[in-house]
Amino acid sequence: MTAGETVRGLLELTRPINVIAASVLTFIGAFVAGGVTTEPFAVAAAVAATGVAVGAGNAINDYFDREIDRINQPERAIPRGAVSPRGALGFSLVLFAGAVVLALTLPVAAIAIAAINLIALVAYTEFFKGLPGLGNALVAYLVGSTFLFGAAAVGNMGPAVMLFVLAAIATLTREIIKDVEDITGDREEGLNTLPIAIGERRALQLAAGLLVVAVIASPVPYVLEYFGSVYLVVVVPADAIMLYAAIESFEDPTAGQSHLKYGMFLASLAFIVGRLAVTVPNAL
Template identity: 55%
Template sequence: MAVDERVRGVLELTRPVNALVAGILTFTGAFIAQGSELVGSAESVTIAALVTVLATGAGNAINDYFDREVDQITNPERPLPRGAVTPRTTLLFSAILFILAGGLSLTLPPIAIAIALINIGLLVIYTPLLKGLPGVGNAAIAYLGGSAFLFGGAAVESLTAPGILFAIATLATFSREVIKDVEDLAGDQENDLKTLPIVIGTHRALVGAAVVLCLMALLIPLPYLYGTLGRLYLVLVVPATLAMLYAGWISFTDPTRGQSVLKYGTFLTAAAFIGGRLATIT
């Protein structure tokens, strides 16, 4: 096998775009926390973003390692099924990235170190232990996605605003993961998976997702009430919130569209936080 194919396969294991986006979310959390004062914390923020990219890449690689047999049927184009990399190489590569991420995190403030180590632990055990547990796997993915914002705030030792965004993103992502499980119901039943909709029924699962979205909506005004973000934040976040609540509603009849609208609503919420922080600078 050509060397460039092996290199390409190793890079693909990390899902590079996914990993880079996670790093950007960490930077976003730090920016929301500090605004223009972020320049003074550039080193910590850069390290935190790099830790996120490395840990996310490692998590994607080890997920492929554990899913290699299933992927031979469902995702044969991935590096392991197509033979671009070996299981041993995948496991070693993942371990190296995890060690680099953990080592770099030790240069950050204590709360950031704790978040990094917890997240690395979850990434390692997700596929073999948590993925198959109804609701638990959804919650783990939701936490890991939202924690990128929290980690950015922890890197600059300011958790209020990024902490709220973390909670909002985590709740929204949990709802989206449940809705996606409803969307994938037929395939999951065929593969004998035990997702939340299969265990408790699709209607109950969608009701649960909608309730979580309502809880999320209650958090939306907090940055304004705390005085962290101004009125522009409210102007920007209201349509995002309405979009996410609408997503929960239409998911009862069209889960595919619902989870898609919810994803964009989450991005709009993050944009509202950024816009609200920019307004406090200018």
């Protein structure tokens, strides 16, 4: 295995798209809280801490999941031999240390959120992933908390609370669908995920029901005047994509969870343009 392959494997461990997505959500949390221009250094530190921590969490997840991935995801870095298990573990620890250093530059509330999240990232695969629903809920919290972390970094969490709730529900839906997708490998490893515990169809019905709740609640930020009307223009198509993805998952969980992710990204864009419509009324 060449050095280039190893570097590529280490980068893959971090899941760069997930790192970027989480960092953007932290930025949105700070933006919605009105701190991007007033606290630029805090925002930069929070965004960087989020990206590094997510990369660390993904790397250690692959370390703990290496045997399951030999069945479900054999093309990943550890199963295909690009990175050794020990190398993945060491890499994740370095990234975790970097995230801690960055987080310590932020206000106390942000440090508290970071501490909880770092512990959760380490504990997820080893202790929570195989517990029906609990692992899914933990991941949902972690994704939603990126909004809170960004807002806490600039000292104003209030406007980000609803974003946390909506993102957490949408993520919980996607995590359940992903468990349906991975059910074969999870059974091989003796995990008791939600689809295994209650059945695939019931799990998908629960996921769809949760998503309907999120869609119904999605206009709330507009009603509370956190966002302008352009938010609705963007969030309605996002809602439609996510609802379609939930229905699609009954026939094709892989496509469903992928399309749900696209809808979630579009919803994130709705948060940005919605806030811009409030802060810069003539811009949109």
